[in-house]
Amino acid sequence: MAKSSEESPARRTFMMVVIGLISTVIGIALAVPILGEVLSPLFKKRDIVWTKLSAVSDLEKISPLTPKFIPVYFKVKEGWSINTLPRQVIVVKDITGDLHFFSNQCTHLGCPLHWIPARQKFMCPCHGGMFNVLGEVVGGPPPRPLYEWIHKIDKGSVFIQNKFLDNPKERGI
Numbered sequence: 001m002a003k004s005s006e007e008s009p010a011r012r013t014f015m016m017v018v019i020g021l022i023s024t025v026i027g028i029a030l031a032v033p034i035l036g037e038v039l040s041p042l043f044k045k046r047d048i049v050w051t052k053l054s055a056v057s058d059l060e061k062i063s064p065l066t067p068k069f070i071p072v073y074f075k076v077k078e079g080w081s082i083n084t085l086p087r088q089v090i091v092v093k094d095i096t097g098d099l100h101f102f103s104n105q106c107t108h109l110g111c112p113l114h115w116i117p118a119r120q121k122f123m124c125p126c127h128g129g130m131f132n133v134l135g136e137v138v139g140g141p142p143p144r145p146l147y148e149w150i151h152k153i154d155k156g157s158v159f160i161q162n163k164f165l166d167n168p169k170e171r172g173i
């Protein structure tokens with residue numbers, strides 16, 4: 001009888017430890033899928049979004065080798081909200097009549113470019129990067145030509161995707 005009453009506190013402690021462990025395991029089992037559902041939007045890749053740029057007929061009227069800056073607005077899902085992101089497309093018609101859709105972000109560190117007609121160059125105000133009208137680097141630190149937006153023509157209009165054509169690092173927006 002005396003032996004039984006001595007073992008009782010140890011058994012009680014053991015049972016509490018077991019119950020605590022079982023509760024912890026159940027808690028983790030419930031928390032993992034809930035946390036995964038709540039946090040998953042943060043780790044998803046940005047959705048593909050298309051936005052209308054302009055009617056093809058209007059872009060065809062652009063003078064050759066004369067850049068035209070056109071704003072676009074992408075509605076993209078970020079986390080739990082949908083945001084409108086403004087961007088610029090530089091449309092250039094080359095001498096063969098082909099249209100190019102450049103990003104206005106400098107390929108060095110992303111500063112917005114300005115077209116300087118007198119010099120026939122895109123100039124970067126940050127570190128002096130320079131690009132010619134076809135987006136090729138002609139001076140300064142930029143490591144590569146201008147990015148070109150992915151685009152498509154549908155029912156007479158040009159649509160721009162929120163990604164760049166040559167996209168080694170998932171660049172775009």
Ligand code: FES
Pocket residue numbers: 106107108109110111124125126127128129140141142
């Ligand atoms: S960001 Fe354009 S040259 Fe550095």
